Amino acid sequence: MSLDSFQFSRRTLLRGMGLGTAAIGASALLAACTPTRSGGSGGSKDELVIMTTAPPTGALLKRQQELAGDPLGVKLRYVSVADATYPSQAAATQQTGDVPDILQWTSQGAASLIGGGVALLPLNDRISSEDDDFYQQDYDAGTVKGDVYAVGTGVSTRVIAYRGDFAADAGPVPTQWSGDEFLAWAAKLKGPNREGYGWEAKTGDGRGSSNFLPLLWSTGARVVVEDGDAWKIGFTKDQLAQVLSFYSDAVYKYSAVTRDVGGWGYPETDGGFQKGNLASYSAGTFITPVVAEYPDTLNNLMTAPLPDFGQQSSFWEQGGLMIHAQSERQDLAWEYISLIRSKELQDANAKDPAFGALSVRRSSNELIEDPVLKTFLASTEFAQAPEPINSHIYMDAVMYPAMQEVTLNQADPKDAADRAMTAMESVMSQINT
């Protein structure tokens, strides 16, 4: 049989091609008529160009335009890039001389950007005029070597999100608990086709550090500490082994979760929790939208504090705004940032359940009515901003492999910590470059 034997009737084929051509032609016309800008993200005088990984949508976008863009007489224009390539794309726009006015990324990303040669404007002078309604962590998160480069628009911390119905017989949740206490409780949440507790451990996952770091910090450690002009390792082998033991015990001592957890990323944790295949995990304020489409989970959503190793801790995760030092509209950009952080806009965000984050203003957070979001407020007091270095480097090269070793290969946590310390030593040169 020849390949020619596959055939529509000639008329059908011609009609199909005609319709296809018409559709393509119409689309081409539509796209050709759409105004575009050549040569990158630099905007016109009446635009503020914001480079981001996730542009706002719906009511939030409208609110930002009305309360922060319109008063300045500018249109907001977002250009979006993939999260993994954000620093390199930001650096590349600088090379073309066609820079965005504002860079919107996580505040701690300022360190990566500066390390990559992206010219950011220090905001020290400008923030000095701000009122004292803002959290200290707001500034800490965007501080690199003493200068503040990023300030926040909204905040998330970490708590344990769990299904109340699955935990009905697991006993009460205390206001603070140790790793062992927590795992013993989480193991009771297991059920048919359901794990008790999970976390992200897949190399490359952007979420895992938010789970791992509070545990490490709760031992009294930091990832790195300043050593003159350089950084040095801020934790000991024993402190790391303590955290790795927690992950190992979750699988092999308490059987709260399958060993497969060593390969989980956020699609597995979010997706498993949504569908009821995972009873608890460390989650941020995004948990409400995560379960919004799943009535059983939404109606039984509860939160608990993170476990700790003596010192209560949580992760201060902040969407930050930075001004490009080569922007010709630096003052305008700061005015925009000030309006974004204004009481009026932050209050409006706090009252809007769809915003899905805490405010950077303490007073605005008092207006939050969403019961789940309210539970995050307690952890703002002890949540810590991550160290101003690129977490991808040490998470991918050191921490994720160690987490995978103890879960997938049942490696001894002390041995895994030993290997991780060696790997961290070699990563430090990269961090300090």
Place this chain on the structure above:
Amino acid sequence: MSLITAAPTRTPGATSHKTAGAEGRPGGRKRGRQGSAAYGLFLLPGVILVLGLIVYPIWSGVALSFTQANTFTGDGPFVGFENYASFFELPFWQQLLGNSFIRAIGGAVPSYLLGMLAALALQQRLRYAGAARLIVLLPFVISAPVGIYMWQAVFNPYTGVPAGLGLDIGSLFTNTELVWPTLLFMNAWGSFQFYTILLLAGIQRIPTELYEAASIDGAGAIRSFFTVTFPSIRGISAAALAMHFMGSFQDFSLVYIATGGGPLNTTQTLASYAYQSTFSTGFNLGLGSAIAVLSVLLMVVTMLVLVGIFFAGRALLARSAEQRMLRAQREFAAIGRAPLGMLPPRPPTRPHSDRGWRIARRVWSHVSVLLFVLFALFPILFLLSQAFDGAPPGPGVLRFWPEQFTLDNFVSVFSNPAFWRGEEGASAPLILNLANSAIVTIGVTIVVLALASFGGYALSRWKNAATRIWTSVLVVTQLVPAIILLFPLYLLLADLQLLNTRHGLILITATASLPVATLFFRVYFERSPRELEEAAMLDGAGPIRTFVSIVLPNARTALGAMGAFTLIGTWNEFVFALTFVSDPNVRTFPPQLKQFTATSAFLNETSPGEQAVFLLLPIVTSAILLALTIRHFTAAYEGGGLKE
């Protein structure tokens, strides 16, 4: 071929096509010079583009491998072979090499075997064979992220097939023993069709007399396959396996998207590690480039070894066949002394008239085709079921059939303002991204057809050292992994102010397709008859007029084939569109969909049914394109085998 006389040629084919026309008539030498100039002109645009946008970036990539360049700035101090030494100091460098070969061999061989079986099944004369071919080819034109997403859903231990079957086998993607078989199975699902297309064409060209002769000799289906079919497609099999081996060796998307190289580097390959080193861990452009260069060198050496083995094997087979022939001749001579009736009895032939056998064979024909159709459709059926399901999301396993049939998910997606209007200033409507895809696809196809047909024609008619070198350059560019090109290209496009523009994307995507397309047209025009061209030239037509008035109108099939090939390839192109365009108004559909499906709005605020509809969009568009172009598309893979 009369006008190439000014250029020295040593190819017998070209010499045989010389006519007396050019040299024998006054002005013939001048005309020859004009011809050379015209052929040079034909080649020039393609040469400029390939040199500028492929060869130069490759050279930059090699140069970067000797520097301490970081990904942000693209430059750094010269460090000699330090990056290469750093690679060999990695504690798992042997694992990376081993995994690259697992990916390459495991990517090519299972696909080949499946492709062969599918070709044998689909070559049968069945009424629905055309539709079956369309369905079986569909996974081949579905973009990698969508295909991987579907299989991950199918293999999900809690909601996928294992849970549906009551199996507790855990995640296949974190099981160090099962992760490679799983990935290679997924890979085979989307790539065996490459062989099916090629082998179908090869099988259909085998003269039926050979099968009849084998049948008379008592060969059954299996013996016929090994004595007739396989020897006839051995050459095309080797060439296709070599191409696929190279592609699989360089590929990083399967590993990068499905496992990120895990668990514990079990699936990390040179390509995926080079990408990670450059773009996500360490931003070490120098090291990433060094690994990419090593990968190219390793592949070249491997290919040389494989080619050597192939030719040695062929020589061995030829010698063995010769010996068999001599033995047969000796036996025949011995038999020849005996009366005819004393010939040794032939083995009994299979009784083809046997009704039961015929029915069994007919049933098997249908079953084998249906098995491949089901295999191709398997993950898509789950997606379809979800798209038409109105059941509230919650615990449960994937189903082949919706629990509560509804069209609401489609209505919801297509009435979503984001689809038609987008969010002003923040995101473009998806329909605009579709339109961008249409513009870029049409633009690339036009540029590729125009430049490659001219270039391929010039290479087939103008034989000299320069064109032979250029042909080699075009072949060598195919050995280079895309990763080595990305960053130098980014900087180059930035300098040319071509980032975030449709014409920039068209230019780079078209250039990336030019080498293969030019080689395709070169082969096509090499084989096409030249009498008409010679007649036209005798009538005084120059090369341009001859090409435009005579050659091109007669090459409609080749143009259609390469057009369809380019159309579908560009429609699904992902990496360039993602990297070189960040403005949502200019971005094409695949990267925008990928970006959209990674957002919280999609993952969390979109119901599973609506998610399925969004993922079906690119599948349906690919299916429509495939249906409209399947004949040309398959012809392109056959190397322009269809002639006027």
